[in-house]
Amino acid sequence: MANFSGADVQSLREQLGTGMVETKRALEEAGGDVDSAVEILRRAGFTTGNVDKGDMITLYPGHSSQQQQEQAARKIGEEVTSQLLRQAASGANLMALGPLKELARDIVARLPLAQNPWSDIVGPCYTSGALQRELGITRAAVSRAVGENRLLRVTTSDGVNLYPAFQVHAGAVVPGLGRVLRALSGGTNSTWTWAQWLNATIMDENGDPLPRNIERLISGHVDDVVRDAQHDAAVWAA
Structure with missing residues (x-):
């Protein structure tokens, strides 16, 4: 019986930008010890250890930038303050509402905040500068x-260009990625769809995760992955 939980797997994935399958395997090999699992993943080349965490971004289609999120939070706070002051002007005792931190948590907990599923599908992304440093290449x-579909770039709704970290393994672009991207481009020009195809986790009939297509590429099954990409692209284009 595994001595770690699904939450442990997810936490380590978020910390290192690794996939579900390799993260779970590392924890199993480490007997649930997180530090040992991190070392196992680093030795295997699954982590982006050369990149400062500040260079990694998690933005997804439909997500606003951090600056936009902060502006929205401030405006919501200002409007809530305005409404509360109106209540106070009408005789309400705001101090009777209880501890302010608990009140704030209760208000936020009642908001219909939806989590974007792309955070699990795409995972961490490089900025352009971070990717240049990781690969040792120029911006050009x-x-x-x-432009030649040898590297995957996605663009957020507010025009930010990002590069999914899953396409880099052991300091280099995953072998065969270009062939797969060119095959997928025959079915759709949506790079977010390409990212989903490469990195989404699919379960088998027993509910266990199958290797992601990017993991299959890393394992050397390039021809098989290209064949599957050509098949799915043909379906999309039909």
Whole structure:
């Protein structure tokens, strides 16, 4: 019986930007010890250890930038303050509402906040500068690789260009990625769809996770993955 939980797997994935399958395997091999699992993943080349955490971003389609989120939070706070002051002007005793931190938590807990599923599908992303440092190439080389479908770039709704971290393994672009991207481009030009196809976790009939397509590429099954990409692209284009 595993001596770690699904929450442990997810926490380690968020920390290192690794996939579900390799993270779970590392924890199993480490007997549930997180530090040992991290070392196992680093030795296997699954983590982005050369990149400062500040260079990694998690933005997804439909998500606002951090600045926009902060602006929205401030405006919501200002409007709540205005409404509360109106109540106070009408004779309400705001101090009778109880401890302010608990009150704030209760208000936020009641808000219909939806979590974007793309955070689990795409995972952490490099900024352009971070990717250049990780791969040791110039900005022009990155742009050229994107234009030739050798590198995957996604663009958020507010125009931010990002590069999913899953496409980099052991300090290099995953072998065969370009062939797969070119195959997928025959079915759709949506790079978010390509990212989902490469990195989404699919369960088998027993509810166990199957290797993601990017993991299959890393394992060397390039021809098989390209064949599957060509098949799915043909379905999308039909």
